[in-house]
Amino acid sequence: MLDTLKIPGRHYLNDGHSLRSWLFTKDHKRIAIMYLMSISIMFFIGGMFAVGIRFELATPQGDFVTADTYNKFFTMHGVIMVFFFLIPSIPAVLGNFLIPPMIGAKDLAFPRINLLSLYIFWIGAAFTLYSMVVGGVDTGWTFYTPYSATASNTSVVPTAVGIFIAGFSSILTGLNFIVTIHRMRAPGMTWFRLPLFVWAHYATSLVQVLGTPVIAITLVMLGVERGLGFGIFDAARGGDPVLFQHLFWFYSHPAVYIMILPALGVQSELISTFSRKTIFGYSFVAFSSLAIAVFGFIVWAHHMFVAGISTYAAMVFSFLSFSVAIPSAVKVFNWSATLYKGSVSFDTPMLYAYGFMGLFAIGGLTGLFLATLGLDVHMHDTYFVVAHFHYIMVGGAIMGYLGGLHFWWPKMTGRMYSEFFSRVSAIMVFVGFNVTFFPQFVVGYLGMPRRYHSYPDEMQVLNVMSSAGATVLGLGYVLPVLYFLYSLRRGAVAGPNPWGASGLEWHLQSPPLTENFVEVPEVINEPYEYEHSVVKEKERV
Amino acid sequence: MASDHASHGAGHVSPVSLYVTIFLALMVLTGVTVGAAFVNLGQFNFLVAMIIAVFKASLVIWYFMHVKYQSPLTRLTVATGLFFLAILLGMMLIDYSSKGFTPMPPPTDDDSVLGAPGAPPPH
Amino acid sequence: MSNAVAQADHHAHAHHPAQQHHFDTMPQQKEAAVLGMWVFLLTEILFFGGLFAAYMIYRVWYFEAFAEASRRLSLFWGGLNTAVLIGSSLTMAMAVRGAQTNKRTATVNWLILTMILGAVFLGVKVIEYQDKFANYEVPGATYNWMYHDERAAAAGGEHAAPAPGAAHRQLALSPGQLQRTTQIYFSLYFTMTGLHALHMIIGIGLMSVITWMAWQGKFDDQYYTPVEMSGLYWHFVDIVWIFLFPLLYLVERHQ
Ligand code: HEM
Ligand SMILES: [Cu+2]
Numbered sequence: 001m002l003d004t005l006k007i008p009g010r011h012y013l014n015d016g017h018s019l020r021s022w023l024f025t026k027d028h029k030r031i032a033i034m035y036l037m038s039i040s041i042m043f044f045i046g047g048m049f050a051v052g053i054r055f056e057l058a059t060p061q062g063d064f065v066t067a068d069t070y071n072k073f074f075t076m077h078g079v080i081m082v083f084f085f086l087i088p089s090i091p092a093v094l095g096n097f098l099i100p101p102m103i104g105a106k107d108l109a110f111p112r113i114n115l116l117s118l119y120i121f122w123i124g125a126a127f128t129l130y131s132m133v134v135g136g137v138d139t140g141w142t143f144y145t146p147y148s149a150t151a152s153n154t155s156v157v158p159t160a161v162g163i164f165i166a167g168f169s170s171i172l173t174g175l176n177f178i179v180t181i182h183r184m185r186a187p188g189m190t191w192f193r194l195p196l197f198v199w200a201h202y203a204t205s206l207v208q209v210l211g212t213p214v215i216a217i218t219l220v221m222l223g224v225e226r227g228l229g230f231g232i233f234d235a236a237r238g239g240d241p242v243l244f245q246h247l248f249w250f251y252s253h254p255a256v257y258i259m260i261l262p263a264l265g266v267q268s269e270l271i272s273t274f275s276r277k278t279i280f281g282y283s284f285v286a287f288s289s290l291a292i293a294v295f296g297f298i299v300w301a302h303h304m305f306v307a308g309i310s311t312y313a314a315m316v317f318s319f320l321s322f323s324v325a326i327p328s329a330v331k332v333f334n335w336s337a338t339l340y341k342g343s344v345s346f347d348t349p350m351l352y353a354y355g356f357m358g359l360f361a362i363g364g365l366t367g368l369f370l371a372t373l374g375l376d377v378h379m380h381d382t383y384f385v386v387a388h389f390h391y392i393m394v395g396g397a398i399m400g401y402l403g404g405l406h407f408w409w410p411k412m413t414g415r416m417y418s419e420f421f422s423r424v425s426a427i428m429v430f431v432g433f434n435v436t437f438f439p440q441f442v443v444g445y446l447g448m449p450r451r452y453h454s455y456p457d458e459m460q461v462l463n464v465m466s467s468a469g470a471t472v473l474g475l476g477y478v479l480p481v482l483y484f485l486y487s488l489r490r491g492a493v494a495g496p497n498p499w500g501a502s503g504l505e506w507h508l509q510s511p512p513l514t515e516n517f518v519e520v521p522e523v524i525n526e527p528y529e530y531e532h533s534v535v536k537e538k539e540r541v
Numbered sequence: 542m543a544s545d546h547a548s549h550g551a552g553h554v555s556p557v558s559l560y561v562t563i564f565l566a567l568m569v570l571t572g573v574t575v576g577a578a579f580v581n582l583g584q585f586n587f588l589v590a591m592i593i594a595v596f597k598a599s600l601v602i603w604y605f606m607h608v609k610y611q612s613p614l615t616r617l618t619v620a621t622g623l624f625f626l627a628i629l630l631g632m633m634l635i636d637y638s639s640k641g642f643t644p645m646p647p648p649t650d651d652d653s654v655l656g657a658p659g660a661p662p663p664h
Numbered sequence: 665m666s667n668a669v670a671q672a673d674h675h676a677h678a679h680h681p682a683q684q685h686h687f688d689t690m691p692q693q694k695e696a697a698v699l700g701m702w703v704f705l706l707t708e709i710l711f712f713g714g715l716f717a718a719y720m721i722y723r724v725w726y727f728e729a730f731a732e733a734s735r736r737l738s739l740f741w742g743g744l745n746t747a748v749l750i751g752s753s754l755t756m757a758m759a760v761r762g763a764q765t766n767k768r769t770a771t772v773n774w775l776i777l778t779m780i781l782g783a784v785f786l787g788v789k790v791i792e793y794q795d796k797f798a799n800y801e802v803p804g805a806t807y808n809w810m811y812h813d814e815r816a817a818a819a820g821g822e823h824a825a826p827a828p829g830a831a832h833r834q835l836a837l838s839p840g841q842l843q844r845t846t847q848i849y850f851s852l853y854f855t856m857t858g859l860h861a862l863h864m865i866i867g868i869g870l871m872s873v874i875t876w877m878a879w880q881g882k883f884d885d886q887y888y889t890p891v892e893m894s895g896l897y898w899h900f901v902d903i904v905w906i907f908l909f910p911l912l913y914l915v916e917r918h919q
Contacts, residue, residue: 554765555757557761564753579918581919586916593910598906602903605753618705
């Protein structure tokens, strides 16, 4: 980097150094940083359970932990990763940090509600971690009745309370984004000039706002059944356990889009920036986000094909599940078309973006396998399903998150991380990931069920591969922690726009001022104008 | 966006008489629901009750909650809520209404499942 | 950037004291708040929606049990509460109107009246719940469907008329089935009305803060957003009840 670049004298990070100035901040950027730290801790706790799972599965016998302990391992892994890492990950960290600058606003519409959402997240996490300390839960992250309501003697209620509470943090984030995007755009920032990252977050917010309350009420019903002896899902009193699954998946299928949609948004930014081209088919990419959000609500029963729903309903949901693949495919095709004849580079964020494209495609296509009625009867509850959703959630969502973090890290901190180590880590993550999860497709197809701590001897080779890959993957995740922390003190100064990117946020100094913009900018450029000129910004009189 | 919604400063002030009229209408409709429930309309009892409830709710939304005077965006928000509620109820009905297409075993009459009815309540 | 520019931003015309720094204008701030509240209510629709979905399925499956169990609720208390709540919606609307028209005492008084009506509603709910507890109609280990009728019969002596309806209706369900499936009705009844009551308690809590703010003279015709927001919330709670009342109290009253 050039010697002339300096960290600006005044920025959001040195605007107060006391703990108080952080805990009572209303600055969306500081809240984002606190979210970043919180979910990183949760990620590593969830990761420890994954280590336990893979360690157990290295041998066919259940020799490391008992079956009961194993049940708790995969439950706590799923609960923490889904509700306390992936769902907040991109929205609460990157979205929180970037949406206001991207649309030319000084803050989110409701800064105090933003801080509140962080506190609520902490309270929810505290409940769930408490239940972990007092013995854990063994129901699976899906909490299916009747097991969760009557049979399990683990701490289901505290965990459910934690998830219930954390759900409100997610709702408040979504609400804040929706209002911000509607009401806080700078003059000239029309809907079709919004970065696709913002479109994706708008769609995500819709899902958060519409879906989360349903899981909240479902957990309430579970709670009163378990805690007070009510009988809403209790088959002994005529209740229907499958009703729980309907309500659960009404949220939890859309919830997978809460995890992936923001990553799709990051991907659009990365692809365009690092191929120096306008995104191909902007409005298609934008509307496909909305389409995914809406279609996501009408496919949920594909998780219940063998749970006793009617055959006719299964046919309808199977057909509709295919339709969600269309908007997802639109995006992948448009990214490919963007790359075509672009001047493509291989900076670290882009390495993640390449990885994302392939893994997301595999994840989506295997989703179609599973949405096929006849095939799912064979593959339901096998490792094939586990591989499917890890391709999307780890290969897609986490790759997108890391890609975005590497892309905007210089904006967030003003400094560059190690070029070399970050590439090493990106490659380790990609290779480690595939070695971990590809064998699971095979072993699942061969019939290995999920959620068991032992398996037939002939499946050991594939499982050992998986455990070995997980080691590489895990190291690939640890590495960024080291070079990111190192970069905070020693990293080269990044300057306002190290990647030569076009978004409004790159016009700010790095790290930005607390109020982002001294003057409300007026936007006169179309989005992603890489072919034409540098984006111009005019000051409003 | 700042510029295109800068119209109504103090918001719309409805006359007191309107509020009182709406209140009276809601009270009358409550009476009508109760009355209708005592008439045997067969299948239609439920329908009538729901139509009245929807009508009452609309009055509250439209006049008390000022949606009549709000931006189209507010109306869209309300409509979105109802639309997704309809998805939840409707798509669940796809399953529950077609379950009967294939015959199911009759419900059990086994009283031993739960405490026998009529057992003396614990004091 | 330079201080001169930053100050120029600080305006020709005076800011309303309630305007937050990240908004350009008061109307923008207000529009944001209104939209935010409506999006929150959107969430609330789906929150209660899950319960309505469960209700829908079970009502169809166990209609007779629902009809029987619904007759155990008091139409008098239910009807009274409906009237009280509709009345509180009127007083709430009047409170917002008071703020819109710069009438400070009127705003405060209407808000207090709304809270009183809310408290009346909750009081009636307590009476109703107590009756359910006394009759072993709370689902769970102590639930006893027969207790109500037996007690009525015992109280009236040998020749007393049977409890309203129960005996002369030909029921397809055995007492055992009723004992089980009416519990589903009461589980939903308590969850739905309980959550509704919780919303009212939160509403009253909000309103006491707002009343205090109104008393302090924090609101005027340019800035009364908090009053309006709690009004929207309160009306929503009213709407939920407008549906709960026929669904829970009036399942089948004509027999
Ligand atoms: C192309 C779109 C997709 C289709 C058609 C699809 C289809 C399916 C189907 C049919 C199942 C159920 C398999 C079974 O249990 O037998 C499933 C499971 C799952 N999918 Fe997908 N999927 C898609 C995209 C996604 C995305 C984007 C995510 C996450 C970001 C995701 C996450 C999951 C998860 C977590 C499960 C397993 C849930 C569990 O039982 O624990 N899927 N998918
Ligand atoms: Cu799904």
